[in-house]
Amino acid sequence: MRPRRRFIAAGFLIVVLLVLWLIAGTSADAEESRGHSSPVPSQTSAAAVPTPSSSAEPSATEGPAPAKATAPEPSPEPEPAEPPDRQEPDIAALALLETLPIKGRAPKTGYDRDEFGQAWADVDRNGCDTRNDILARDLGSPTFRNNESCRVISGVLQDPYSGRTVEFTRGQETSALVPVDHVVALSDAWQKGAQQLTLEQRTLLANDPLNLLATTHRMNSQKSDGDAATWLPQNKSFRCAYVSRQISVKAAYSLWVTMAEHDAMERILADCPDEAAAGSALVEEPLAQAGAPAARAPTASAPARTPAPEGGNAAPGGTGPLPAPARSVNCSDFGTHAEAQTWFEYYHPTMGDIGGLDADGDLLACVSLP
Numbered sequence: 001m002r003p004r005r006r007f008i009a010a011g012f013l014i015v016v017l018l019v020l021w022l023i024a025g026t027s028a029d030a031e032e033s034r035g036h037s038s039p040v041p042s043q044t045s046a047a048a049v050p051t052p053s054s055s056a057e058p059s060a061t062e063g064p065a066p067a068k069a070t071a072p073e074p075s076p077e078p079e080p081a082e083p084p085d086r087q088e089p090d091i092a093a094l095a096l097l098e099t100l101p102i103k104g105r106a107p108k109t110g111y112d113r114d115e116f117g118q119a120w121a122d123v124d125r126n127g128c129d130t131r132n133d134i135l136a137r138d139l140g141s142p143t144f145r146n147n148e149s150c151r152v153i154s155g156v157l158q159d160p161y162s163g164r165t166v167e168f169t170r171g172q173e174t175s176a177l178v179p180v181d182h183v184v185a186l187s188d189a190w191q192k193g194a195q196q197l198t199l200e201q202r203t204l205l206a207n208d209p210l211n212l213l214a215t216t217h218r219m220n221s222q223k224s225d226g227d228a229a230t231w232l233p234q235n236k237s238f239r240c241a242y243v244s245r246q247i248s249v250k251a252a253y254s255l256w257v258t259m260a261e262h263d264a265m266e267r268i269l270a271d272c273p274d275e276a277a278a279g280s281a282l283v284e285e286p287l288a289q290a291g292a293p294a295a296r297a298p299t300a301s302a303p304a305r306t307p308a309p310e311g312g313n314a315a316p317g318g319t320g321p322l323p324a325p326a327r328s329v330n331c332s333d334f335g336t337h338a339e340a341q342t343w344f345e346y347y348h349p350t351m352g353d354i355g356g357l358d359a360d361g362d363l364l365a366c367v368s369l370p
Contacts, residue, residue: 090276093244094269100247101256103192103363104345107352111190117203123282130207134180138214139168160242161219163235179220183211183242184249187225193255201253201287210280211249228268229260240272252280254287258345329355331366340366 113119120130128136128150136142139155153170157178168178186194186206194202205211223231233242243265250257257265269275334340344357344365357365 092273093240093247093275093277094266094273096251096277097247097257097262097265097269100250100262102259102262103256104341104358104365105258106191106193106195106363108187108191110195111187113186115190115195115199115202116186116206117199119206121203121207123204123207130209130212131180134209134212134214135168135178137209139178145170157214157216159216159219159235160213160238161215161223161233161235163237164216166216177217178214179217181213181215181220181223182206183213183245184255185223185225185227188227189253189255192250192257194253197253197287204282205249205253208249208252208280208282210245210252210278210282213245227258227261227264229258229264232264232268239268240275243268244275244277248277248279251277252283252286259341260345329357331357331369334366334369337364337366337369340369 120132122129124133126133132150132152135152135155136144136150139152139157142152142155145151145153151170152168155168157166157168158164159166161181166178168174182189184205189202189205194205197205219234228243228246232239247265249255329343331340334343340357341364344353344355355365
């Protein structure tokens, strides 16, 4: 029995050794497989860790080389946004007209050309007086004295008011044939808010290129101090631009328009509703009037006009003698503010507030009426 037990024990030992040998071989294969699939990262330097994007293969002689450390690429900085356009979009003159206050014409009392500062002052400080600046701008082929850049001695004017072509030559008897016109006449401006501006502001108004155009003596004399209700350029193709320019000036200098003037401007611009207003090179924002009452915005549509008062037709531009009203009136005689304002604007320029309709002196009649 003992030999048999020895044989069984020997067989059992052989089986155990075979199992251990198989286990050891399997472990070695697994370790070798892991060694070929991924190098063990070094714990002494992070630079030895290959990046997933690395395409470098290990050298056949030197073994796997550690990948170079690369700094992460910075995220592209967003491009700076384009600065907003500083230039205001064009506004239609017709829309700008509706922002102008509608009031009656104030008395001309106290008006004098000196109230608008030195004539042709060099307000833009370019070394040239304003008249020569405008001649150089408006004349075609201008020539200058002794190669100066200021004093214009000749040129060709395409008169915007008449459409005629006129030769200009500087001289004692010829210079006056091409005057520079104030598009909004200074007298008209005085009666519609300019008297409430400062002297410095009025000087800008009188020398603002936006308010100046070279023209002919004949056209300048015909226009005089008329507004759009009493005078328009003979050249009909220029009327839209002319009215737009007047509106632009009045908006820049916080001047108002009369109802008749508003209606005339609106009528002209009805044929060119896209006519753009212009900005002033001297005034960035509308000027604040010293001591001026708060501006009353015009209504969306002009109020209906009432028939001319008894006693005759209105004098052009509110000038000249008017017949006395047939009867005295007060606010209770009118149904609406618009009716009272029309009566007030008719008589006020030459007779003052004979009806006592403007209680607070803001040139608006019977504001308590609807």
